[in-house]
Amino acid sequence: MNLLNEEYLSTVWSRVTNILVDHGKGIYLYNTEGKRFMDFTSGIGVVNTGHCHPKVVEAIQKQSNELIFGQINIIYHKPVLSLIEELRSILPSALDRFFFSNSGAEAVEAAVKLAKQATGRSNIIVFQGGFHGRTHLTMAMTTSKTIYRSMYQPLVPGIFVSPYPYPYYYGWENRETLDFAVRELKRLLKTQTAPKETAAIIVEPVLGEGGYVVPPAGFLSAIRKICDEHGILMIVDEIQSGFGRTGKYFAFQHEEIVPDIITMAKGIASGLPLSGIAYRQELGEKWLTGSHGGTYGGNPIACAAAEATIRVIKEEKLLQNAGERGKQLLKALSGLKKEFSFIGDVRGIGLMAGVEFSGKGNEIAAAVQREALEKGLLLLTCGAESNIIRWIPPLIVTGDQMDEALNIFRKALERTINR
Numbered sequence: 001m002n003l004l005n006e007e008y009l010s011t012v013w014s015r016v017t018n019i020l021v022d023h024g025k026g027i028y029l030y031n032t033e034g035k036r037f038m039d040f041t042s043g044i045g046v047v048n049t050g051h052c053h054p055k056v057v058e059a060i061q062k063q064s065n066e067l068i069f070g071q072i073n074i075i076y077h078k079p080v081l082s083l084i085e086e087l088r089s090i091l092p093s094a095l096d097r098f099f100f101s102n103s104g105a106e107a108v109e110a111a112v113k114l115a116k117q118a119t120g121r122s123n124i125i126v127f128q129g130g131f132h133g134r135t136h137l138t139m140a141m142t143t144s145k146t147i148y149r150s151m152y153q154p155l156v157p158g159i160f161v162s163p164y165p166y167p168y169y170y171g172w173e174n175r176e177t178l179d180f181a182v183r184e185l186k187r188l189l190k191t192q193t194a195p196k197e198t199a200a201i202i203v204e205p206v207l208g209e210g211g212y213v214v215p216p217a218g219f220l221s222a223i224r225k226i227c228d229e230h231g232i233l234m235i236v237d238e239i240q241s242g243f244g245r246t247g248k249y250f251a252f253q254h255e256e257i258v259p260d261i262i263t264m265a266k267g268i269a270s271g272l273p274l275s276g277i278a279y280r281q282e283l284g285e286k287w288l289t290g291s292h293g294g295t296y297g298g299n300p301i302a303c304a305a306a307e308a309t310i311r312v313i314k315e316e317k318l319l320q321n322a323g324e325r326g327k328q329l330l331k332a333l334s335g336l337k338k339e340f341s342f343i344g345d346v347r348g349i350g351l352m353a354g355v356e357f358s359g360k361g362n363e364i365a366a367a368v369q370r371e372a373l374e375k376g377l378l379l380l381t382c383g384a385e386s387n388i389i390r391w392i393p394p395l396i397v398t399g400d401q402m403d404e405a406l407n408i409f410r411k412a413l414e415r416t417i418n419r
């Protein structure tokens, strides 16, 4: 079947492929001609349980027979309350208040609005390369690529940017990079935004859109310490890294810290639009009732899908699988780095891994992506130069499927060299 009407779709969306999808099942997408693609994008980290997981489908079908919409200012409904129970079972007990919305950007907006009212302070610190969304506020917090803000400036004020510890970019060892990032963060608080004016520091525990960078161990703890010293709130943006992606429910759980607020979206509901924040109860007491909200937040079908998603992650031991498949992936990619000199860096944690190309890295990444697509493997790029291939398959991926994808990737690398 040919595409029809696609010219009427807004071209503001950038486009990765022209595949017309008929249906998805597990790690696969099928086009209208029956061709199968391995979806190693997970729809940018959304379908962690795979496409159309039967238990998620069942929950959606059941809920849509009972209540499609219940406006959360007006009534309570069961799915949102059951979802809270599931979320509390996977979060530290201190994070026990929840607000729900629809997109990741909205969750970030909520976190910032809460932080402002809870502290009475105006400013927010973000990190270089971060991606927090595309609304007017979150665009100002996003520094992963200039395209996200181009010709939209001037932006919302009160946002200050500190370096993210990105060892390969700086060309330093982990320790040196970490010390630098912490020093610069402290300097920002002395030179640009005083602690008494700083409401929150927001951080991606693994840098997503900005390059799939795993920060050196100790980075989150250092931020926690600075926040505690100055009464600044620590917001961890788990929108891409959450719901099992890194082998833990949330990536901050790799360090011994508890944030004040976390943002969640993407993997939370296997594809239904749902996002939210979890925060400490004492902050909630300062969030003025009626000062924030939204019509659709906490939609019953999306909440039922989220509850089913968390149960699938538990029952199918997807954290363990993400950890094991992640090790398999990283080992194989590290081997490829030794063979292919244009691979500059390989890094990752769980099923969130990046391959950064050197030299004309953006052209290489685009060529590899194209070659892989031709052989039925969907991959995404990321980073300011689009020179990084990110690996973000569904958490249900098997060892054999991973090997198959790695084989296609190797062939794509070979064909790229011989271009």
Ligand SMILES: Cc1ncc(COP(=O)(O)O)c(C=O)c1O
Binding pocket: 044, 103, 104, 105, 106, 108, 131, 132, 133, 134, 204, 208, 209, 237, 238, 239, 240, 241, 265, 266
């Ligand atoms: C870390 C992070 N925060 C926020 C967002 C924004 O989410 P959304 O596109 O649902 O608004 C994204 C989306 O990629 C993200 O990766």
